[in-house]
Amino acid sequence: xxxxxxxxxxxxxxxxxxxxxxxxxxxxxxxxxxxxxxxxxxxxxxxxxxxxxxxxxxxxxxxxxxxxxxxxxxxxxxxxxxxxxxxxxxxxxxxxxxxxxxxxxxxxxxxxxxxxx
Amino acid sequence: xxxxxxxxxxxxxxxxxxxxxxxxxxxxxxxxxxxxxxxxxxxxxxxxxxxxxxxxxxxxxxxxxxxxxxxxxxxxxxxxxxxxxxxxxxxxxxxxxxxxxxxxxxxxxxx
Numbered sequence: 001x002x003x004x005x006x007x008x009x010x011x012x013x014x015x016x017x018x019x020x021x022x023x024x025x026x027x028x029x030x031x032x033x034x035x036x037x038x039x040x041x042x043x044x045x046x047x048x049x050x051x052x053x054x055x056x057x058x059x060x061x062x063x064x065x066x067x068x069x070x071x072x073x074x075x076x077x078x079x080x081x082x083x084x085x086x087x088x089x090x091x092x093x094x095x096x097x098x099x100x101x102x103x104x105x106x107x108x109x110x111x112x113x114x115x116x117x
Numbered sequence: 118x119x120x121x122x123x124x125x126x127x128x129x130x131x132x133x134x135x136x137x138x139x140x141x142x143x144x145x146x147x148x149x150x151x152x153x154x155x156x157x158x159x160x161x162x163x164x165x166x167x168x169x170x171x172x173x174x175x176x177x178x179x180x181x182x183x184x185x186x187x188x189x190x191x192x193x194x195x196x197x198x199x200x201x202x203x204x205x206x207x208x209x210x211x212x213x214x215x216x217x218x219x220x221x222x223x224x225x226x227x228x
Contacts, residue, residue, distance in 0.1 A: 031215065033215055042206065042218055042219070042220040042221045043161070043206065045215075045216075045217070045218075048215050091161070095215070103148055103149035103168075103210045104149070105163050105166060106151075106163075106215065106216060108153075108160040108161045109160060110159075110160050111160060
């Protein structure tokens, strides 16, 4: 597609359930990023992928969070045993990647608004 | 790693006046500095960016300046209009893990 696509756009679930969020990047973009944005707050970096590998997972808030990317395209962010503090908008972005340095424009999707009851 | 500070957190200006948002960064190796605009409930959108080999860049009513020596960069919006009301984020990148964002500035345009 023309832009970064995320699904679902909204997700409401009960505390303790697992959720899976999906991101489909712009075609040809080798780098993919996940961010979390709480209401009225800034962008909290979670994880990025260069191709299918995630060189640095230290931004993930806890071991309940995991992410994977297959085929150098679609990525899923999984949150296990959700807690109320996980409620936020989860944004995905993608970019080209040159020279091993992340200095290319990132293009964001519309995000998934996650609400934990 | 990189650390980006952004000021002010809230900025209120009269319609037609100019607005300036400032950011500082810590990593002297950073070489790419984008600015994003996020309207309420929408995705962040890139509005302008600058690379370290350039000191200033303009696009109609918006401009960005970069001072590499002082490690700070600024967004300038002239002749502000109601549709400029939004949250603006600066970012810096030069490292392997992509962009580091500032905490954002809520720009309010008063009619």
